[in-house]
Structures are given as structure tokens and as C-alpha cells.
Amino acid sequence: MSSEEIESLARKLKGKTSKSMNSTVILVDPARVLDACLSVASFEGFYHLTTITAVDIWEDIELTYHFWKGRSFVSVRTKVSKKKPEIQSIAASLPSAVLYEAEIRDLFGVTFVGNPYTGKRLLLPDDYPDDLPPPLRAEADPETIRKRMKLE
Amino acid sequence: MSSGKPSEEKSEAGAGLMQYSPESMMPFGPVHPSLKEPEYFRLVLEGEKIKEVIPRIGYVHRGIERAAQERTWVKDIYLFERICGICSFAHSICFTQGVEALSKFEVPRRAKYIRLVVAELERIHSHLLWLGLVGHWAGFDTLFMWVWKDREHVLDLSEAITGNRIHKSYATFGGVRKDLPDDIKDKLLAEMSFIEKRVKYYDELVSSERTLSVRTKGVGTITQDAARRLCPVGPLLRSTGIARDVRAEDPYAAYDEVPPEVQFRTDGDIASLLSLRMGEVLDSCRMIRVAMEKLPSGPFRTPVPRSVPAGDSAFHVEAPRGELFYYSKSEGLSSPARVKIRTPTMANLLTATEMLKGRPLADVPIVLTGMDPCFGCMDRVSVIDLDKSKQWAFTGEQLREYGIEYYRRLL
Numbered sequence: 001m002s003s004e005e006i007e008s009l010a011r012k013l014k015g016k017t018s019k020s021m022n023s024t025v026i027l028v029d030p031a032r033v034l035d036a037c038l039s040v041a042s043f044e045g046f047y048h049l050t051t052i053t054a055v056d057i058w059e060d061i062e063l064t065y066h067f068w069k070g071r072s073f074v075s076v077r078t079k080v081s082k083k084k085p086e087i088q089s090i091a092a093s094l095p096s097a098v099l100y101e102a103e104i105r106d107l108f109g110v111t112f113v114g115n116p117y118t119g120k121r122l123l124l125p126d127d128y129p130d131d132l133p134p135p136l137r138a139e140a141d142p143e144t145i146r147k148r149m150k151l152e
Numbered sequence: 153m154s155s156g157k158p159s160e161e162k163s164e165a166g167a168g169l170m171q172y173s174p175e176s177m178m179p180f181g182p183v184h185p186s187l188k189e190p191e192y193f194r195l196v197l198e199g200e201k202i203k204e205v206i207p208r209i210g211y212v213h214r215g216i217e218r219a220a221q222e223r224t225w226v227k228d229i230y231l232f233e234r235i236c237g238i239c240s241f242a243h244s245i246c247f248t249q250g251v252e253a254l255s256k257f258e259v260p261r262r263a264k265y266i267r268l269v270v271a272e273l274e275r276i277h278s279h280l281l282w283l284g285l286v287g288h289w290a291g292f293d294t295l296f297m298w299v300w301k302d303r304e305h306v307l308d309l310s311e312a313i314t315g316n317r318i319h320k321s322y323a324t325f326g327g328v329r330k331d332l333p334d335d336i337k338d339k340l341l342a343e344m345s346f347i348e349k350r351v352k353y354y355d356e357l358v359s360s361e362r363t364l365s366v367r368t369k370g371v372g373t374i375t376q377d378a379a380r381r382l383c384p385v386g387p388l389l390r391s392t393g394i395a396r397d398v399r400a401e402d403p404y405a406a407y408d409e410v411p412p413e414v415q416f417r418t419d420g421d422i423a424s425l426l427s428l429r430m431g432e433v434l435d436s437c438r439m440i441r442v443a444m445e446k447l448p449s450g451p452f453r454t455p456v457p458r459s460v461p462a463g464d465s466a467f468h469v470e471a472p473r474g475e476l477f478y479y480s481k482s483e484g485l486s487s488p489a490r491v492k493i494r495t496p497t498m499a500n501l502l503t504a505t506e507m508l509k510g511r512p513l514a515d516v517p518i519v520l521t522g523m524d525p526c527f528g529c530m531d532r533v534s535v536i537d538l539d540k541s542k543q544w545a546f547t548g549e550q551l552r553e554y555g556i557e558y559y560r561r562l563l
Contacts, residue, residue, distance in 0.1 A: 021253055022402075023466050047380050048396075050468065051494035053479045066466055066477070071402045073466050096383035099207075099501060100494070106210075107217075123210025136218055 001043050001074055009039055023073040025064070030087045036076040037065050037090045045069045052100040054108045056138045061085055061108050065097075080110060082137075089115040109134035125149070193505070193520075200512045205505035220491045225251060225460055228488065230321060235493070237318045238281060241274045242471035244323040246478045247491070249404055250467030251325060254482060257456045261448045263327030264406040269340070269443050270313060270322060271405065271469075272436040276347060277306040278472035279429040282524045283354060286426065289517040290367055291556035295357070302350045305343050312336060327453030337444050344437040351437075355430040359423070367559050368422035372507035372519040375420060384503035385496045386474020387432065388523050390416040391424040398470035410443050422522040429524075459484065471496055473524050497525045514558035517551055 001009075003017075006024050010017045013036050015028035028036050041047050050066040050073070060079040067074050080087050089112035091098045101112040102122035120126065124135070129148050133140040145151075194206040216235060220228045233244040245267055252259060280303040287295030307317040313332060314320040322328050358364050374384070379392045389396060395416040399407040415431040417424035462484040468477040474496030481490040504523040511519060 020463060021465060048383050050383075050475065050477050051479075051492070051499075053490075053492040055481060055490045055492070064479070066479070068402075068468070068475075075466070095381050096499075096502060099498065103498075119206070119208065121210070122208065123213055125210065135215065142215070142218065 001040070001046065005043070006074060009036070013039075022071060023066075023075055025075045025077045027077050030078045030080050033063075033065070033076060033078050034088050034090050034093070037067075038093055040065075040067045040074050040076060041094055043074075046074060049094055049096045049100075052097060052104060054104045054110065054136070056108065056136065058138065061110055061137075063087065063104070063110070065090070085110040086113060087111070088113050091115050091117075107134055107136040109137065193516075195508075195513070195516070197513060202508050202511055202513065202516075205508045207501055207505060209501075217491055217493060221487055221489065224486050225488060226325070226458075228491065229324060232491075232493070233319050233321065233323075236495070238278045239274060239471040239473060239476070240319050241270055241323065242469050242476050243493075244320070245271060245405065246467055246469040246471075246476050247480070248323045248325055249469070250465045250478045250480045251460055251482075252456075253467060254463050254465040254480060255325075255456070255460050257326050258454050259327050260451045260454055261406070262450045263452050263454075265410070265443050265447050266328050266332060266452060267323060268406040268410060269332075269440055270310070270320065270328075272440050272443075273306055273310055273313075275436045275472045276433050277303055277310070278524075279433045280306065280351075282429060282521070283358075283426070285521050286358075286364070286518065289521050289552055289555070290364055290559075291552070292361070292363055295354070299354065302347065305346060309336075309340060309343055312339065324453065326456040327451070329453070331452040332447075337447075340440060340444055344440055348434055348437050351430050351433045355427065358426050358430075362563060363559070364426070365423065366562060367515070367518050367555075368426060368522075370419075371422045371511065371515055372522055373419065373421045374503060374507055378503070378506055379420075382503045382506060383499060384474070384523075385499045386470070386472070386524075387415075387425055387428050388474065388500050388503060390414070391428050392420040393418040398468050398475050402468065404467075404469060406443065410439055410446065412439060422518060425522050425524075459486070460488075473497060474499060497523070500525070512558065513551075514555040517555050 003024070006017055006026065010026045013026070013028045013032045015026050015032065015036070018025045018027065026036055041049065046067045046069045048068050050068045053064045053066065055062045057079065060081050062077065062079045065076040078087070085108070087110065089097070089101055091101060091112070092114060098115060098117050099122065101115045102117040104110050105112060105115070106122050106124045121128070127149065132145060132148060135145060194208070195202050196204040216231060220231055223231060229244055229248060232247045233240045235243050280299050284296040284299040284303070287293065287299065310320060311317050313336060314322040374388070374392050376392045376394055379389055379394055393416055395414045397412060397414045399412045400414050403411065413435050415428050415435060417428050460482045462482050464479065464481040466477070466479050468475050476496055477494040479492040480488055483489045500523045504520060504525070507519050507523070508516065
């Protein structure tokens with residue numbers, strides 16, 4: 001995708017772009033993420049979703065969907081508030097996202113509405129305490145987790 | 153085992169890509185010693201054929217991404233290279249290069265070539281290991297023993313260059329930790345000739361040997377359309393005819409000067425994977441020769457400052473199993489704020505479940521090994537037979553024997 005195409009897509013989605021090294025990031029609201037991902041993925045050759053990255057940024061969880069072709073990544077980025085960490089799943093249209101979303105659900109507690117992986121957990125143990133914050137959140141304390149799960 | 157009753161297993165049975173009644177859920181067991189995340193599969197059978205496969209992972213989840221946030225940047229190199237014993241160097245160069253890009257650290261040309269040579273040696277050792285495993289799972293233990301003996305030559309080279317066979321602790325920010333030994337070029341070239349000869353023999357052997365061909369031709373086929381939807385990586389992707397390889401498409405280290413001849417096949421089955429990986433080993437041997445001929449002189453490392461500026465970087469390399477991805481975020485502190493890792497096996501998991509659909513139970517070991525998952529053996533398999541409304545558990549060994557017996561009857 002050329003930078004003009006990315007800019008015009010960002011404008012259409014009422015988002016912004018930012019460029020860092022090999023990545024162009026399109027920053028959008030959570031409600032526009034599905035549209036953004038479908039637009040990028042349908043662009044010639046950009047069908048490959050490398051992964052979805054989640055980062056705890058204090059009050060929010062930032063999600064980045066990385067698409068790769070050639071020498072660059074075109075990524076869609078958004079953030080969801082920790083008070084209501086919910087976003088529409090993209091897995092119905094982009095099936096490769098299923099496990100990446102399930103992983104983020106386990107480790108960050110973000111709900112991907114419509115994600116077909118219906119199991120309670122993908123990679124956390126079943127007896128991970130429900131009242132503790134998900135382990136990769138900043139407020140999660142490894143010592144507390146270990147004590148509660150009787151690992152020491 | 154019970155029949156027609158909900159699984160005796162605990163609520164792990166709850167995981168599912170589709171909703172199935174508890175009676176029809178068949179867990180398929182985890183615990184793989186050499187894997188980052190041993191996988192656990194539920195198989196739903198109808199008659200002899202697999203109808204649905206549901207993965208559940210995390211049995212050796214070590215909290216590495218969290219641990220990385222509490223260690224310094226340099227210590228994290230040693231943490232990440234221990235994620236996997238087979239593609240350890242791929243992890244370390246993916247992480248170091250991502251941070252180098254972020255920090256704009258310069259890596260000398262000689263170091264880039266050395267990284268290429270060690271990375272290709274790792275690819276050879278990984279594919280040979282895999283070939284041995286395929287032999288083992290198919291009941292062809294002689295192949296397994298021979299291949300792993302040849303692999304020792306590669307591990308000896310790794311030890312001669314880096315000091316270690318597996319976790320090489322060789323890459324660092326700004327280059328590699330020590331230079332190549334003076335006498336290594338002749339040793340490398342001699343061993344490359346040896347490996348090439350052996351691999352050509354194995355290539356012929358596996359394509360002509362009936363025990364293997366009946367279990368691999370037309371088995372576990374994926375189409376290009378499925379590949380575009382499910383986004384597998386590495387040899388699994390290239391076996392469908394989509395010739396994407398990070399080394400060629402988005403070159404790093406010295407791959408812009410010593411590019412790979414990207415191997416691909418078109419049948420998308422396990423037999424293609426066998427032939428493809430052998431082709432990759434031969435190409436790696438070629439690349440090592442070329443790199444050693446063109447090896448530039450100069451420093452093997454640039455001294456770099458201890459701090460990493462704020463920012464984030466997305467970087468990927470072509471590990472033996474496919475695209476390995478690292479996202480690193482720095483807030484200018486001595487530890488990373490976040491490192492997100494997506495291993496190739498994670499990307500291939502979904503495709504592997506597709507490959508199993510419609511296949512008989514006996515194909516499970518070969519197909520799962522075919523995707524070259526980062527695990528050595530399956531500890532326990534549970535199978536649910538919808539028709540007979542019963543379920544039972546196989547150990548990995550029992551499943552392997554079941555598969556061998558099943559195909560022996562066909563021969």
C-alpha cells in the first residue's frame with residue numbers, strides 16, 4: 001500500500017497515521033477496527049495477519065493488528081479502556097485472528113465479541129483465579145498469582 | 153473409559169472452537185518437553201475420520217513476556233533464546249535486530265554475515281531433527297537414528313563457532329559476541345559437502361520408500377485459498393505454492409547480499425513438506441558456502457550504548473518453522489516496557505487443525521509433526537468416537553503404534 005492509499009484509508013476511517021521505521025500505523029477508534037482490518041487485508045497482498053499485539057498503557061489496553069507484505073508492516077491500532085475492555089472480533093472475516101484474540105483475552109482480559117473460540121481459556125490454566133487481574137496487566141502481581149495458585 | 157458420558161476430564165473440556173456436547177468431546181493430550189507451549193487437542197471423530205480439532209495450549213507457559221519486563225535488555229537476549237531449543241538463534245537475532253532498529257545501532261557487515269551463517273546452520277539442524285521425528289512417528293526408526301547422527305555434525309559446527317550446541321548465547325546488540333574461529337571455513341565447507349550428500353540420499357529415500365509415501369502423499373493437504381485465510385507461515389505456507397519467505401521478502405542480516413532461493417512446492421501435502429524441507433537444507437548449505445566466500449573482514453561487533461531510546465519496533469525473521477515476530481516497546485528505561493512474541497507454531501496451529509479434518513485418527517502424529525510444531529512428542533491423546541459414543545485415551549506411544557499398524561494393513 002502506498003502512503004497516499006494509507007492516508008486516504010485513515011481519513012475514511014476518521015483515524016490518524018503514524019510511521020516508525022518499517023511500520024505504518026493507522027490509529028482508529030475501536031468501533032472502526034473491523035473495517036480498518038478488512039480494508040488493509042483486502043488490499044493486494046496484505047492478507048497476512050502476522051499477529052495482534054496487546055500492550056497495557058495504564059488506563060487502557062492498546063491493540064495493534066500487524067499486517068505484513070514486502071518490506072513493511074501496515075498496522076491497525078486502537079485502544080480499549082480497562083473499565084470496559086471489549087471490542088468486536090475480526091475472526092469471522094479474518095479467521096487467522098481466532099487464536100491471537102483468544103490469547104489476548106487470557107492474558108489481558110479483553111473480550112473479543114464474536115470470537116469463535118468459546119472455551120473459557122486458551123492458554124491460562126483452568127484454575128487461574130477469576131478475581132485476580134489477567135497476568136500481563138501492569139496491576140497483576142506475579143507473587144500474588146503464585147501464592148493463590150499454590151505454586152510456592 | 154466411560155461411554156456416552158461427559159468427559160472425565162476437568163473443565164479443560166470446555167475449550168472449543170465449536171460447541172459440541174460433552175459426550176462428543178475428546179481431549180487429545182498435551183505436554184511436550186521441548187515446546188514453548190505444548191498443545192493439547194480435542195479430536196471429534198465420526199467413524200474413522202476426524203471431524204473437528206480443538207486446540208488448547210499453555211501447558212508449559214512460563215510467563216516469558218512478563219519476565220522480560222523485569223529484566224534488562226541484555227539479560228532478555230538470554231531469556232528469549234531459551235524459549236526454544238531448536239530455533240534459539242532465530243529468537244535471539246529477531247529480538248536483537250528489533251532493538252537495533254529501534255535504537256539505530258549499526259551492525260558491522262561481518263557480523264551480519266556471521267549471523268546469517270549461524271542462522272542457516274540452525275535451519276539445517278532443525279530440519280534434520282524434524283526429518284528424524286517424521287521417521288520415528290512413521291515407525292521408521294532407522295531413519296531417525298541416521299539423520300540424528302548426521303545432525304551431530306551440524307551441532308559440532310555450532311559448538312566450534314559459538315561455544316554451544318543449542319542455546320548459543322552468540323548474538324548481542326551490535327553484532328555477535330566473538331569472531332569466527334580462524335580454521336572454521338574449511339571445516340564448514342567440508343561439512344556442507346557431507347550434509348548435502350546425506351540429504352540428497354534422504355530425499356530420494358523418503359520419496360521412494362513405501363512406508364513413508366503412503367502416509368504422506370495426499371495427506372494433510374492445504375489449498376492456497378485456505379492458506380490465505382488462515383495465514384500459516386514457513387514451509388507449511390510454501391508447500392501450497394505461496395513462495396513467501398521473510399529472508400527474501402524483507403531481508404535482514406546479510407540476506408540482501410546472500411539471498412535464499414526460496415523453495416516451494418504446490419501439492420500442499422506432507423510429502424511436499426518432506427521434499428521442501430530437504431530442499432531448504434540444500435539451499436542453506438549453498439548459502440553458507442556463498443557467505444563464507446564473500447565474508448567481509450572488519451569488526452564483528454560495534455560497542456553500543458546501554459540504554460534504548462523510547463519507541464517501538466516490529467521485527468520478524470524466517471525461523472526454521474516460519475515467520476517469527478517480535479514487537480518491542482521501550483520507554484527509555486533499562487527494561488523493556490513490553491515484548492510481544494508470536495512464534496511460527498502459533499501461526500500454524502489453526503492450519504494444522506484444518507489439515508486433520510477428514511483424515512483418519514492414524515494420521516494425527518504425522519500431520520501434527522508435518523507442521524513441525526515446536527514440540528517433540530505428544531504425551532496423551534484422548535479420542536472421542538461420535539458413532540460409538542465412547543471415548544478413550546491414548547498415550548503418545550500408543551497413538552504412534554496405532555498409526556503404524558493402521559498403515560501396515562494398507563500396504
